[in-house]
Amino acid sequence: MRVLAIHPEKCTGCLRCELACSYVQTGEFQPAKSVIRVSPFEGHTSYAPYTCTQCAEGWCMTACPVGAITINAAGAKDVLDDRCVGCKLCTIACPYGTMFYDPGTRKAFKCNLCGGAPACAEACPTAAITYEETWTGDWLGDFAHERTARILEIR
Amino acid sequence: MTPVTANAPKPSKTKKAPEPAVALPGGYAGKLLRVDLTTRKCWAEPWGSRMRELLGGAGLGAMLLYRETAKRGGKGNVAWDDPDNRLVLATGPLAGLPVWGTGGLTVCTIGAGTNGPTSTQANGFFGTNLKYSGWDAIVVQGQARDWVYLYINDDTVELRDAKFLVGKDTWETQDALCRVTGLAGHQLSVYSIGPAGEHLVRFAAIQGDYGHVASKNGTGAVMGKKRLKAVAIVRGTKALRAVDPRGVLQAADDIAHDLRTDPSARSLYEYGTLPGVGNLSKLGVLPIRNYTTNLTANVPGADMADWEAPRLRANFDHRGHQCNACGMHHCHMSVIQKGAHKGRIVDEPEYEGWSGCGWQIGAVDRDGIAWLATECDRACVDVNEFGWITGWVMECMEKGYITRAQLGFDLTWGDIPGAGRLLRMISRREGFGAVLAEGVKRAAEQLGSPAKDCAVYIVKGATPRGHDHRGRWDEMLDTCTSSTATMETGNPVHPTEVGQPARINIFDGVQVAKNVAGLAGRRSFEDSLGICIFTTRTRLENVCRALGAATGWTFTVDEAIRFGRRTAAINRATALRCGHAGALEYPSVRYGSTPVDGPAKGQAVRDQWETMLDTWYAEVGYDRKTGKPWPKTLKALGLDWLARDLWGKKA
Numbered sequence: 162m163r164v165l166a167i168h169p170e171k172c173t174g175c176l177r178c179e180l181a182c183s184y185v186q187t188g189e190f191q192p193a194k195s196v197i198r199v200s201p202f203e204g205h206t207s208y209a210p211y212t213c214t215q216c217a218e219g220w221c222m223t224a225c226p227v228g229a230i231t232i233n234a235a236g237a238k239d240v241l242d243d244r245c246v247g248c249k250l251c252t253i254a255c256p257y258g259t260m261f262y263d264p265g266t267r268k269a270f271k272c273n274l275c276g277g278a279p280a281c282a283e284a285c286p287t288a289a290i291t292y293e294e295t296w297t298g299d300w301l302g303d304f305a306h307e308r309t310a311r312i313l314e315i316r
Numbered sequence: 317m318t319p320v321t322a323n324a325p326k327p328s329k330t331k332k333a334p335e336p337a338v339a340l341p342g343g344y345a346g347k348l349l350r351v352d353l354t355t356r357k358c359w360a361e362p363w364g365s366r367m368r369e370l371l372g373g374a375g376l377g378a379m380l381l382y383r384e385t386a387k388r389g390g391k392g393n394v395a396w397d398d399p400d401n402r403l404v405l406a407t408g409p410l411a412g413l414p415v416w417g418t419g420g421l422t423v424c425t426i427g428a429g430t431n432g433p434t435s436t437q438a439n440g441f442f443g444t445n446l447k448y449s450g451w452d453a454i455v456v457q458g459q460a461r462d463w464v465y466l467y468i469n470d471d472t473v474e475l476r477d478a479k480f481l482v483g484k485d486t487w488e489t490q491d492a493l494c495r496v497t498g499l500a501g502h503q504l505s506v507y508s509i510g511p512a513g514e515h516l517v518r519f520a521a522i523q524g525d526y527g528h529v530a531s532k533n534g535t536g537a538v539m540g541k542k543r544l545k546a547v548a549i550v551r552g553t554k555a556l557r558a559v560d561p562r563g564v565l566q567a568a569d570d571i572a573h574d575l576r577t578d579p580s581a582r583s584l585y586e587y588g589t590l591p592g593v594g595n596l597s598k599l600g601v602l603p604i605r606n607y608t609t610n611l612t613a614n615v616p617g618a619d620m621a622d623w624e625a626p627r628l629r630a631n632f633d634h635r636g637h638q639c640n641a642c643g644m645h646h647c648h649m650s651v652i653q654k655g656a657h658k659g660r661i662v663d664e665p666e667y668e669g670w671s672g673c674g675w676q677i678g679a680v681d682r683d684g685i686a687w688l689a690t691e692c693d694r695a696c697v698d699v700n701e702f703g704w705i706t707g708w709v710m711e712c713m714e715k716g717y718i719t720r721a722q723l724g725f726d727l728t729w730g731d732i733p734g735a736g737r738l739l740r741m742i743s744r745r746e747g748f749g750a751v752l753a754e755g756v757k758r759a760a761e762q763l764g765s766p767a768k769d770c771a772v773y774i775v776k777g778a779t780p781r782g783h784d785h786r787g788r789w790d791e792m793l794d795t796c797t798s799s800t801a802t803m804e805t806g807n808p809v810h811p812t813e814v815g816q817p818a819r820i821n822i823f824d825g826v827q828v829a830k831n832v833a834g835l836a837g838r839r840s841f842e843d844s845l846g847i848c849i850f851t852t853r854t855r856l857e858n859v860c861r862a863l864g865a866a867t868g869w870t871f872t873v874d875e876a877i878r879f880g881r882r883t884a885a886i887n888r889a890t891a892l893r894c895g896h897a898g899a900l901e902y903p904s905v906r907y908g909s910t911p912v913d914g915p916a917k918g919q920a921v922r923d924q925w926e927t928m929l930d931t932w933y934a935e936v937g938y939d940r941k942t943g944k945p946w947p948k949t950l951k952a953l954g955l956d957w958l959a960r961d962l963w964g965k966k967a
Contacts, residue, residue, distance in 0.1 A: 173636025173645075176441075176502055180414045180641055184561060190413060191555035192448065201501030204661045205526050206635050206649040208501070284414065286572070286643025287636065 162236045163294050164215055165272070165279055171289035174199055174208030181284030185275050196261060196272040197281045197290075210281070210290055213238070213259040213272040221271065224254030229269075235277035240269050338364040342559035343409035343866035344372075349451045349473060351466060353542055354399055354458030358473045363452070368869060372408030372452055374435040374843035375879065377424025378886040380404050380455060381433050385426055386893060393893040396428045396534065397516075397541045399459040405507070405547060406453035411443030411846025412556045412640065415568040415862050416575070419444045419640035420846035421507065421524070427533025427801055428518045428541075429701075429755055430777040432894040433887050434533035435800040435843060438507070439639040440525030442549065443846040445505040449552030456542060465493070465508075465546040470553055478545040485510040485694035486523040493548045508546035509536045510696035512743035516540050518755040519701035519779070520743075523693050527637065527647060527663030531698040533778060533801035534755075563865025567858055572643055574854040580809075581853045587625035588646030588850075592667030593675070594623050600787035600916035603676045605729055606707030607772055607784060607906050610914025616730070618680045623670075631682050634664060639848060646850060650686060656733075657687040665689040665699075671782035672703025677710060678729030688732055688739070695743040701779045704756045704772045705742070706735050717767035723748045755779070757904070769905040776900040778802065786909065787916035789828045793928050796901045797832075799891035804884055805832050806839035809853050814838065814877055823916075825924030826931050833935030837880030844883065881936075882953045885945045888938070889958055898943045901929065 179195035187194050197212035215237050222230040222238055229244035230251060240251075247267040252260040260271050272279075274292075282292040340346050341364075348361040363370075370376040384402050385394050394400045404424040411418050421442040427434035446454070449470050456466075463478040481489050490506040497504055507524030513536035520536030521529045539545075558564045575581045583591045596602040597620065600610040612618045621627065632650035639647065648664035665673070669689030679685055692699045710729050712718040720726055724747050727734045741749025751759050756779050760771035773779050778801040785792035791803055798804035808831070812818050816834045820827040842852045845863060852859050860871045902908065902925070910920040921928075933940040937949030947967040950959035959967035 173638040173642075174502065175636075175638040175640065175642045176444075177414060177641040177643070183555075184414070184565075187555070188561075189555035189557050190561070191553075192551065193553035194555075199501065204649075205501070205637065206651065206661055208635075286416075 163277075163292055165212060165274070165282060166291050166293045166295065167210055168289045168291065169207065169209035171287045172199065172208040172210055173287055173289075174201065175286065177284045177286060178210050178281035178290055181280040185280040186270070194263065194270075196259065196270060210285075211259070212281070214257060215272075215274070216257070220254040220256060221251035221260050224250045226250060233273055233276065235274040237272065237274035239273040240271060242266075242268050245269055335362045336365050340364050341367055341409070341867040341869065342557050343413065343863075345447045345450045345452045345554070345556070347451055349454045349468070351454060351456045351473075351475070352458045353456065353460040353464065353475070353544060356460075356475055358475070367409075367867075371841075371844040371879065373406045373420065373422035373437075373846060374424065374840050375883045376406050376453055376844065377404040377422060377435055378433070378840075378883045378890070381424055381426065382886050382890045384457075385890065391893075392895070393890065394426065396426045396431050396538055399542075400457065401426045401538060403456040403535070403538050403542060403544070404453060405442070405456070407443030407446055408452075408844050408846030409866050410862060412447035413558060413564055413568075413862075413866055414641045415564065415847060415851070416572055416644060417639050417642040417848030417851030418846055419505075419525075420848060421530060422843050422846075423522060423530040423535045425535055425538045426894065427535055428516070428520070428537035429533040429779075430801045430894075430896065432533075432776070432896050433800055433890045434535065434802070435840070435887065436530045436532035436535060436802060437843050437849060438522070438524060438528040438530040439848045440528040441502045441505040441551070441640055442507055442524055444640040445502075445549040445551045447552070447556055447846075448554050449549060450554045454547065456544060459541065460543040463543045463545050465548060466544065467548050469550040481508075481545045482514065483511065486696050487526060487694050489546050490524075490526065493546060497548065497550070499550065503551045505549045505551070506546055508696075509539050510694055510743065512695045512697045512753075513537060513540035514545075515743060515745045515753065517697065517743060517745070517753040518758070519698040521696050521698045523696045526649070527690075527693060528639070529693055529698070531700065536696045558866045559868035560865040564862055567862035567865055571851065571854045571858045571862065574858065575644065575851065578854070583625070584644070584646065584850055584853065586645050587629065588644065588648075588664075589667035590625040590628050590670075593628070593670050594620060594625070596667075596783065598915065600911055600914040601783050601785070603671055603703070603707075603772075603782060603784040605678045606676060606704075606711045606770065607786070607909065608711065610784060610787070610911050610916065612675075615675065615678055615680055622680075622682065628670075628682065629664070632662075632664065632686065637663070642848070642851060644851065652683050652686060655681075655683045657683060660687060660690075662686045662690040663693060668782035669699050672699040673732075673735065676703040676707045676782065677735055678707075679732050679735070680730070681732060684732035688735055691736060691739055695739055697739060697743055700782045701756060702739065702742070703782055704779045705752050705759065706738055708756060708760070708767075708771045709738065709752070711770050712763075712767045715766075715770070717763065717770070760904070771904055772907045773904045774900075774907065775902045775904065776801070776896060780907065784911070784916075785903075785907070786911050786919065786921055787914075789822060789825065789921050789928070790832050792903060792907070792921060793829060793932060794832050796903060797929070797932055799884065799887040799896065804839065804887075805836045806849070808835055809838065810855050811835060813856055813873065823919045825921075825928040829928040829931035830935055833932050836884060836936060837877035840880035840883040841876045844879070878953060882955060885950060885953060885955055885958065888943070888945060889962055892943055892962075896943070898929075898940065
């Protein structure tokens with residue numbers, strides 16, 4: 162399957178991904194409704210974009226009481242607006258904090274990989290976000306493991 | 317302290333006609349945020365009917381200054397420290413859109429350096445956060461009784477107690493505001509002043525988002541006088557609509573392609589302004605030891621191979637730190653790897669940091685310079701004027717014009733710790749620092765000749781950018797004739813697009829003056845859009861296309877140039893009201909001297925200065941004697957009302 166791979170060492174914090182995401186998802190430029198978010202680290206010397214990893218467990222799907230979260234053709238977990246009742250259980254269930262709730266529409270929303278052509282990867286000027294073929298959606302596990310090992314070693 | 321919320325227009329006490337209801341063009345948030353610090357009132361002002369005429373940024377600021385800073389009931393203009401002075405923090409129609417470098421902030425005010433109008437630009441995320449909060453610009457007036465900071469979170473606008481921030485430098489201020497709001501990174505854009513602004517240093521700047529500076533003409537002193545410590549804007553939640561979003565994206569892609577591939581922009585794309593040191597040294601334009609030489613070999617320890625851009629950047633552990641939606645590899649955060657400041661996080665200096673905190677003061681220790689340049693940002697001191705004043709003090713001490721007894725310590729060429737000590741003295745007005753805090757011109761005049769004759773400044777009270785303009789006459793002429801205390805026309809970008817020659821003889825005064833006049837307009841236009849001056853180094857046609865797609869207007873290159881010239885004429889009218897007559901449009905003795913060595917050796921700008929002024933005035937259509945734009949010039953720009961203001965019945 163293809164997933165969004167994040168290369169935080171390349172991110173410059175320009176937030177172009179947030180703009181592109183909100184434009185494709187809402188038709189307007191509104192980063193508040195972007196489902197990819199960029200966070201700073203280490204005294205503003207580092208940034209990292211972060212979005213749904215399309216994790217294998219699919220906690221949001223499991224938690225949804227009305228079956229409003231499904232897997233779309235691109236392999237992404239996607240919210241079916243006409244089924245979502247806005248109970249926010251998925252936002253609590255998601256351990257990664259990448260399920261969002263829109264008080265305007267009273268629906269949950271999340272990364273749906275733009276149906277197979279993710280705008281954030283297209284917009285990123287430094288290739289910090291790439292759309293890649295991978296053997297698992299849980300690429301973050303390896304990254305986290307490697308990072309933790311490195312930090313423990315430094316300490 | 318009671319929070320103030322601006323959610324309704326202020327009821328007008330005057331008979332001014334209400335703003336007509338017009339359809340909002342795309343790209344705009346739609347409202348100006350008015351803040352009166354004296355009365356602690358904030359209110360929203362719709363301005364839809366004036367958007368096409370004023371655009372935003374420099375254009376909006378110029379008009380607000382002209383309309384609102386005239387002295388009440390008399391002739392003349394309010395001074396920089398008058399509560400009636402306006403501090404305009406404006407962005408523009410492209411800010412927040414996905415064109416590279418669109419976090420733009422343009423600061424317009426009556427500045428402390430020249431006591432005249434200024435327009436100075438910075439970037440980061442100010443414009444983006446402001447627009448997403450629903451505001452196009454902030455217009456500050458009055459003066460607070462106690463220190464406050466302005467907090468903006470969508471429609472919630474509050475003047476908050478800033479006592480806990482007083483004494484903090486600009487980075488500490490941003491850190492503290494992130495802590496109290498619980499926000500991190502670009503979720504909160506903060507522009508603030510450090511100790512130099514609090515102590516009303518005449519060349520204090522406004523610094524924001526860790527390394528972006530609106531540096532010219534003492535804007536930080538204006539903020540300090542108003543006791544406004546900071547402006548903190550939460551990344552708003554509102555949507556920005558473009559009339560033709562695909563058109564904006566296409567224009568953005570074309571601009572990006574041009575910046576990545578055009579030979580004249582490519583080095584800027586890859587390394588920002590770092591290549592400036594090497595390139596300008598080959599033209600005799602790198603200022604070395606306060607204009608006493610133009611040979612890099614005269615600086616002990618200088619090895620120009622170390623100053624090639626890739627090696628300069630590789631000297632540090634570095635990471636990109638770009639402004640809104642920007643794909644340039646320009647702004648960086650660096651970590652110093654060795655020496656006294658090992659481990660310190662610094663903002664990678666721009667060319668002007670390397671020159672002002674380096675070559676101009678005879679220093680080539682790259683780690684030390686990077687530290688000192690960031691200290692300037694943190695203290696909110698303009699790095700250029702700091703360089704001119706420090707180099708001047710160093711030269712004067714060497715020659716015995718300033719003594720150890722006066723300064724309190726010995727300061728010699730290349731002494732970075734000493735320069736750091738001087739920075740602290742200036743930014744807190746301690747000892748001799750109080751004299752230097754008045755800026756190069758006033759300090760030089762206080763000491764008189766022969767010290768005065770060594771100082772680099774413009775008679776108007778401003779100082780140039782970090783160049784040796786004796787090898788770059790166009791910028792010297794531009795800076796001296798400018799109404800905004802810094803260059804107003806700017807450097808040529810695709811000059812043939814506006815009918816100017818691709819190359820001129822740079823030491824032929826007439827050609828130079830014609831070129832400066834012929835290129836006028838572009839820069840004021842760009843500074844009105846909320847976009848970075850570097851990401852507009854493409855064909856103007858591309859920028860106009862982005863503006864058109866955002867707003868829905870058909871905006872041609874001709875209209876853009878005309879708009880810019882209109883803005884310059886309005887600034888000129890305000891400058892004249894501030895008493896900036898033609899007699900002030902001269903370089904100081906040293907600034908206008910003749911280089912004794914290097915590539916521009918023997919080229920005497922002063923010999924041609926009068927001819928250059930005559931030519932420039934005739935070409936831009938201004939009257940040399942009075943400094944006023946001629947009525948026919950103003951009418952051709954559609955400024956009949958200004959012609960009547962300036963010339964009365966003669967118009």
